[in-house]
Amino acid sequence: xxxxxxxxxxxxxxxxxxxxxxxxxxxxxxxxxxxxxxxxxxxxxxxxxxxxxxxxxxxxxxxxxxxxxxxxxxxxxxxxxxxxxxxxxxxxxxxxxxxxxxxxxxxxxxxxxxxxxxxxxxxxxxxxxxxxxxxxxxxxxxxxxxxxxxxxxxxxxxxxxxxxxxxxxxxxxxxxx
Amino acid sequence: xxxxxxxxxxxxxxxxxxxxxxxxxxxxxxxxxxxxxxxxxxxxxxxxxxxxxxxxxxxxxxxxxxxxxxxxxxxxxxxxxxxxxxxxxxxxxxxxxxxxxxxxxxxxxxxxxxxxxxxxxxxxxxxxxxxxxxxxxxxxxxxxxxxxxxxxxxxxxxxxxxxxxxxxxxxxxxxxxxxxxxxxxxxxxxxxxxxxxxxxxxxxxxxxxxxxxxxxxxxxxxxxxxxxxxxxxxxxxxxxxxxxxxxxxxxxxxxxxxxxxxxxxxxxxxxxxx
Numbered sequence: 001x002x003x004x005x006x007x008x009x010x011x012x013x014x015x016x017x018x019x020x021x022x023x024x025x026x027x028x029x030x031x032x033x034x035x036x037x038x039x040x041x042x043x044x045x046x047x048x049x050x051x052x053x054x055x056x057x058x059x060x061x062x063x064x065x066x067x068x069x070x071x072x073x074x075x076x077x078x079x080x081x082x083x084x085x086x087x088x089x090x091x092x093x094x095x096x097x098x099x100x101x102x103x104x105x106x107x108x109x110x111x112x113x114x115x116x117x118x119x120x121x122x123x124x125x126x127x128x129x130x131x132x133x134x135x136x137x138x139x140x141x142x143x144x145x146x147x148x149x150x151x152x153x154x155x156x157x158x159x160x161x162x163x164x165x166x167x168x169x170x171x172x173x174x175x176x177x
Numbered sequence: 178x179x180x181x182x183x184x185x186x187x188x189x190x191x192x193x194x195x196x197x198x199x200x201x202x203x204x205x206x207x208x209x210x211x212x213x214x215x216x217x218x219x220x221x222x223x224x225x226x227x228x229x230x231x232x233x234x235x236x237x238x239x240x241x242x243x244x245x246x247x248x249x250x251x252x253x254x255x256x257x258x259x260x261x262x263x264x265x266x267x268x269x270x271x272x273x274x275x276x277x278x279x280x281x282x283x284x285x286x287x288x289x290x291x292x293x294x295x296x297x298x299x300x301x302x303x304x305x306x307x308x309x310x311x312x313x314x315x316x317x318x319x320x321x322x323x324x325x326x327x328x329x330x331x332x333x334x335x336x337x338x339x340x341x342x343x344x345x346x347x348x349x350x351x352x353x354x355x356x357x358x359x360x361x362x363x364x365x366x367x368x369x370x371x372x373x374x375x376x377x378x379x380x381x382x383x384x385x386x387x388x389x390x391x392x393x394x395x396x397x398x399x400x401x402x403x404x405x406x407x408x409x410x411x412x413x414x415x416x417x418x419x420x421x422x423x424x425x426x427x428x429x430x431x432x433x434x435x436x437x438x439x440x441x442x443x444x445x446x447x448x449x450x451x
Contacts, residue, residue, distance in 0.1 A: 001276055013254040016277055022242060028227055030241075031234020044241045051245050055252070065206055066192075067223045073230065074195035123233065144196050160187030167190050171225040174232060 003068050010058040018055060025069065026051070029076045036080035036142040043080075050079040081142040126173045131166035138163060183208065184218050193222055344368055348426055350448035357430070357445045358382050363406070365392075365426050365448060372419040374403060374426075381408040381445070384430065390445065391435045394423035400439050425449045 001009075001020055009017025026047075033050065034043040054072050061071050124132060133152075137143040143151070145159045154162075191197050192205045209216040339345055345366045352361030362379040374394070381390060390406040403418040406428060430443040 005276075013252055015249075015253040018249060018253070019246075020276065022245070025227075026242070027234045027236045028230035030237040031230040034235065035233070044237055047237055048241055048245050048248070052248050055249055064210075065202070067220065069227045070193050070195075070223050073193075073226065077195060123229065138194065145191055145194075146196075157187075160191060161185070162187075163190045163194075164185060164187035167222060167225060170229050171221070174225055174228040 004063075007058065007061065007063065007068060010055060013055075021054075022051070025072060028069070029072055032073050032076045033080040035140040036077065037083055042083065046079050046083050047076070050076045053079070077142065084142055123170055123173050126169050127166055130162050131169060134159065134162040135166045135170075178208075180212050180214050184215060189215070189219055189222055193219070193226060339368055339371075340366075344370065346450060348448040348450055350426055350428060350446035352446050355444055355447070357443060361446050363428060363446050363448075366414070367420065367423075367450070369421075372421050374417040374420050375414040376406060376417060377414055378406065378408055378411045380411075381406070381428075383408060387433050388430055389433055389435055390428050391431045391439070392417055393427045393429065393439050394420040395425040395427060396420075396423045400427070402435055402437070402439070405435050423450060 001017075001024075006017055006021055010021065029051070030043070030047050033046050034040070037043040037046055054075055057075070061068070065071075124135070127135060134148065137148050137152075138145060145163060146156060148154060149156045149159050188197070188201065188205060192202060197205065205215075205219075209219055345368055348365040348367060350363045350365060352358045358381070361381050363381060364377045364379060366375045366377070367373070374392075376392065384390065390408055392403050392406055393400040394403050395401075401420075403420055407415060425447060427439065427447040428445045429439040429441070430445060431440055
């Protein structure tokens with residue numbers, strides 16, 4: 001299904017299109033949330049709310065302002081960050097390292113889902129320390145680039161270029177996997 | 178403007194991560210509209226992010242999907258999806274229709290085929306069922322026949338055993354010495370103990386329809402009629418009525434159905450018991 005068709009279907013409140021959207025994007029969108037919110041139950045709650053929000057707010061989505069996935073991923077990401085910063089969750093999540101995250105995934109009982117998750121480790125290996133650091137904080141912990149800049153005393157421009165470099169590496173490796 | 182340095186500034190990534198201010202966002206969008214390379218880079222980056230998210234993530238549980246769709250259930254409107262309006266010139270608009278249409282068509286065809294097959298096989302089944310019932314009936318008849326044949330065989334086997342054991346007394350009845358049929362000959366077999374009498378016609382002339390050959394057992398009490406002889410059946414046993422005691426057997430020609438007493442003038446064959 002083309003993106004325009006999905007958008008039109010969602011605006012028409014079409015159930016089939018919503019199911020298609022779910023089947024195609026639920027894993028990626030849930031990943032955006034679960035790398036910020038580690039608790040599975042809370043992550044699923046956030047995902048539930050975010051997905052419902054996506055279908056409700058689809059009328060406000062403007063195609064001219066970016067692709068559908070980017071828009072949806074940002075809703076999920078913001079929902080996760082909001083949750084993380086609410087009183088419900090302590091900041092302890094932010095002390096986790098990327099290794100904890102990767103290890104945490106691998107230590108879960110082996111199901112088909114987790115086999116795919118192993119890809120994250122492979123992808124990370126390709127990053128240098130600086131890039132890994134950036135990805136960890138921005139991608140996995142929901143820090144904004146200015147927060148990273150302030151908290152770790154890294155110039156904003158450097159954060160930006162490292163984000164860029166890291167995603168370029170990921171881009172190459174995602175294509176390879 | 179240096180497009181490449183703009184691309185490598187990292188701004189596009191932050192745009193995708195939703196981290197730019199409104200003013201910066203407008204700028205990125207404006208540049209993307211003006212410079213295809215920037216739009217291309219944005220698209221590529223989005224693809225990368227989606228692929229990355231998709232690769233690294235775990236699928237949410239089925240439970241969540243159920244909850245989401247039960248939350249959304251009331252908001253779904255059962256109506257046709259309207260034709261999308263393409264905002265992006267490069268967006269390919271292929272005729273939308275219902276994406277499930279091909280499946281619906283396939284399912285309908287499958288259903289029709291299945292129904293047809295069901296009817297066809299139902300017909301076949303009925304046909305076979307009838308054939309089967311007919312076969313069962315045939316089989317029952319055959320079993321009955323076989324049973325009858327078995328009993329016959331048992332009887333014959335018993336008779337053969339008696340014959341082998343020498344229980345039967347054989348009496349040859351001949352026409353020699355009588356006027357009627359000089360060459361007439363009928364053999365008689367008698368089991369005195371079981372009182373069974375059989376005859377086998379060797380040679381007897383055919384009679385007109387109003388006459389019958391009648392067999393007589395001649396004992397101490399005189400001749401006793403013990404049945405009519407079918408002259409047409411030759412060289413095969415014909416069982417006659419039981420006889421306990423007799424010194425001789427004879428056949429006479431009598432009116433149709435036989436007589437109480439033999440017509441001695443029409444005596445055809447006679448044989449004495451040895």
